[in-house]
Each structure stands twice: as C-alpha cells, then as structure tokens.
Amino acid sequence: MSISMHSASAPVFVRMFSNLLVWLDKAQAHAEVRKFDANNFVGLRLAPDMLPFARQIQIASDAAKGCMARLAGVEAPKWDDNEATLADLRARVQKTIDYVKSFSAAQIDGSEGREITIPMRSGEPLKFDGEAYLKHYATPNFYFHSTTAYALLRHAGVEIGKGDFLGGR
Amino acid sequence: MSISMHSASAPVFVRMFSNLLVWLDKAQAHAEVRKFDANNFVGLRLAPDMLPFARQIQIASDAAKGCMARLAGVEAPKWDDNEATLADLRARVQKTIDYVKSFSAAQIDGSEGREITIPMRSGEPLKFDGEAYLKHYATPNFYFHSTTAYALLRHAGVEIGKGDFLGGR
Numbered sequence: 001m002s003i004s005m006h007s008a009s010a011p012v013f014v015r016m017f018s019n020l021l022v023w024l025d026k027a028q029a030h031a032e033v034r035k036f037d038a039n040n041f042v043g044l045r046l047a048p049d050m051l052p053f054a055r056q057i058q059i060a061s062d063a064a065k066g067c068m069a070r071l072a073g074v075e076a077p078k079w080d081d082n083e084a085t086l087a088d089l090r091a092r093v094q095k096t097i098d099y100v101k102s103f104s105a106a107q108i109d110g111s112e113g114r115e116i117t118i119p120m121r122s123g124e125p126l127k128f129d130g131e132a133y134l135k136h137y138a139t140p141n142f143y144f145h146s147t148t149a150y151a152l153l154r155h156a157g158v159e160i161g162k163g164d165f166l167g168g169r
Numbered sequence: 170m171s172i173s174m175h176s177a178s179a180p181v182f183v184r185m186f187s188n189l190l191v192w193l194d195k196a197q198a199h200a201e202v203r204k205f206d207a208n209n210f211v212g213l214r215l216a217p218d219m220l221p222f223a224r225q226i227q228i229a230s231d232a233a234k235g236c237m238a239r240l241a242g243v244e245a246p247k248w249d250d251n252e253a254t255l256a257d258l259r260a261r262v263q264k265t266i267d268y269v270k271s272f273s274a275a276q277i278d279g280s281e282g283r284e285i286t287i288p289m290r291s292g293e294p295l296k297f298d299g300e301a302y303l304k305h306y307a308t309p310n311f312y313f314h315s316t317t318a319y320a321l322l323r324h325a326g327v328e329i330g331k332g333d334f335l336g337g338r
Contacts, residue, residue: 002171003281003300012304046215046324112172131172135181136337143312144334150313151320155215165313168305 005071006108009134013064013100016146017093019167020057023153023160024090030158039085044152053152054083060145061096067138068103071111071130174240175277178303182233182269185315186262188336189226192322192329193259199327208254213321222321223252229314230265236307237272240280240299 031038044053051059058081069076077099083089114130118137128137150165200207213222220228227250238245246268252258283299287306297306319334 002173002278003177003304004171007300008172008177008304012308015305016309046320047326050323109171131176135172135177136184137335139181139308140185140312140335141331143309144316144319144331147313147316148320151215151317154219157216162310162313166306166309 004105004109005111005130005134006103006105009067009071009108009138010100010103012139013067013142014097015167016142017060017064017097017100019164020060020093020146020149021090022164022167023150023158024086024093026160026164027153027156027158028086034157041086041153041156042084042089044156046148046152046155050148053149054089055081056145056149056152057089057092058083060142060149061092063138063142063145064096065099067134067142068100068108070116070138071114071134072103072107073111073114074107173274173278174280174299174303175272175274178236178240178277178307179269179272181308182236182311183266184336185311186229186233186266186269188333189229189262189315189318190259191333191336192319192327193255193262195329195333196322196325196327197255199325203326210255210322210325211253211258213325215317215321215324219317222318223258224250225314225318225321226258226261227252229311229318230261232307232311232314233265234268236303236311237269237277239285239302239307240283241272241276242280242283243276 027041028038031040042052042054045051061079065076065079079092079095083092111130116128116130116133118126118128120126126137147165150160154160196210197207200209211221211223214220230248234245234248248261248264252261280299285297285299285302287295287297289295295306316334319329323329
C-alpha cells in the first residue's frame with residue numbers, strides 16, 4: 001500500500017482551493033458589514049515589497065495547474081493574470097479546481113519518475129523527478145501562496161480561523 | 170509505483186524545517202545589522218489576535234512530531250513550549266528534525282489505512298485514515314504555521330525570498 005501520485009496531488013489542490021472559496025465569501029461578507037469595497041482586498045500586501053493578494057492566488061493557481069500538467073506530460077494552458085475583483089479571483093480559483101479535476105488518475109499515476117524541468121528566470125533550470133517535484137516544489141509552493149493569501153485576509157480583519165484553512169469539517 | 174507514507178512525510182518535514190533554520194540565521198543577521206535584540210522576533214504577531222512567532226514554530230513542530238508518532242502508532246513525547254529566544258527556537262526546530270529522522274521507513278510505511286483520531290478542544294474528535302490525515306490535516310497544518318513564521322520574518326524586513334522557503338538550491 002502507498003499513495004498514488006494522483007491521490008497525493010489532485011485532492012490536495014482541490015480541497016485547499018475549495019477552502020479558499022470560503023475565505024473569499026468571508027472577505028466579501030466582512031467588507032459588506034464594514035461598508036467598504038470588497039475589491040480593496042485585491043491589492044493588499046503584507047509588506048510593500050511582497051506580492052499583492054491577487055498575485056498570491058494567481059501563483060497558487062499556477063502551482064496547481066502546472067503541477068497537474070507537468071505530471072501528466074501535457075502543456076498547461078496559459079491564463080492571463082488579469083483578475084481585478086474578488087469575483088474574478090473566485091472564478092480563477094474555480095477554474096483551477098475544474099482544471100485539476102479534469103485529469104484522470106491514469107494520467108497522473110506512474111509519474112513518480114518522470115523528469116520535470118522548471119525553467120528559471122536566471123540561471124540553470126531546476127530538475128526533479130516527479131515525486132520530488134510534487135513533494136518539494138509544487139506542493140510547498142502551492143501552500144506558501146495559499147497561506148499567504150489567508151494571512152493577508154486574516155491580517156486585514158476577516159474572521160477566518162484554522163478550521164477555515166484546513167476545511168472539511 | 171507510488172509514494173510511500175514515509176517518503177510523503179519525513180523528508181517533507183525535514184526539508185522545510187532545515188529551510189527554517191536558514192530563515193532564523195537571516196533573522197539573526199538582520200537584527201545584528203540593525204542593532205536590535207534578535208529575540209524581539211519571538212513575540213511578533215501579524216495581527217493582535219494571531220499567535221506569535223514562537224507559537225507558529227512550536228505548532229509546526231508539533232504537527233510534524235504528532236504526524237510521525239500517530240502514523241507509527243507510538244506516543245509522541247511532550248515538549249514544553251517554553252522557547253523564549255531565537256536560539257531556543259533553533260534548538261526546537263533541530264529537535265524536531267532529529268525526532269522525525271528517528272523513524273525508520275518500516276515504522277511509517279503501510280500506515281495509509283491506520284485509524285487516526287485527533288481530540289478537539291470542543292466537540293467530536295476528528296477521525297481520518299492515515300493517508301487523509303497526512304494529506305489533509307498534518308501537512309497543511311505544518312505548512313500553514315511554517316509559512317506564517319516565514320511571513321512574520323518577511324513582514325519584519327528580514328531578507329528572505331521564495332528560494333529560502335523552498336530551499337534545496
């Protein structure tokens with residue numbers, strides 16, 4: 001017994017992004033109670049030299065999308081990073097969930113040893129086998145940006161807690 | 170082919186906590202350049218009703234420790250959460266790495282179907298099989314607190330970047 005590559009990837013991305021949709025609901029509700037434009041969340045940053053909320057979600061989306069495509073050995077679709085509203089971000093998250101779900105287990109399973117090459121903006125590309133890529137690059141990158149999106153909302157006063165992060169209750 | 174439960178857990182925790190030791194080095198160096206007490210990081214919070222830096226590391230430590238113990242079916246040691254300095258936190262992170270490494274693959278592999286029960290402070294305990302516990306509870310909880318620790322340092326001006334988060338370069 002062990003974990004298949006599909007089981008270690010697709011449900012992890014789908015669950016966390018489904019949780020993210022709940023955080024967006026709570027951000028929207030928070031803005032309505034406090035009577036500010038919910039789209040003000042889109043540009044929030046934890047520090048002036050950190051990426052804004054929308055980019056955190058876009059990069060988490062790309063991490064999940066790119067992971068599924070690379071493990072399956074197909075070309076990932078290119079999505080414009082033009083989300084400007086909370087509704088746009090919700091649609092991006094849902095589109096990502098749908099894309100992840102579009103892969104069958106058979107397309108992903110057996111990709112443990114697949115050679116994965118990630119081009120870098122500068123320097124040598126990163127090379128992994130499929131298992132190391134999933135465990136040490138795609139998954140932590142996905143959680144990094146999902147958690148930073150959560151932290152931004154939490155920092156901004158949205159009433160979300162660990163249960164909303166982990167979901168499934 | 171597939172991922173073993175040991176391979177999906179131990180190296181993930183060890184790698185991220187090894188990365189965290191580098192962030193602590195950079196936090197220490199930042200404090201020395203700016204001439205403030207590096208232990209000031211220990212109590213930092215992203216919001217007044219969020220847990221401080223030390224607790225983020227303690228909970229990430231407990232997530233890794235508890236995961237290994239539960240998957241192996243042994244009792245986790247209880248560690249006092251009394252870290253008060255950056256050096257204490259470094260020791261806690263190293264102790265966690267050593268504890269995770271103390272498990273053999275044979276102790277963890279085959280735990281996919283093991284029944285895991287997490288007592289909750291209020292309400293019904295959470296129940297998972299080993300695979301769901303690892304993927305949907307222990308791992309996201311570990312990354313949640315590790316990322317929040319990173320975000321706190323980053324927010325406080327420490328010069329760390331994505332490469333320090335992902336490590337291994």
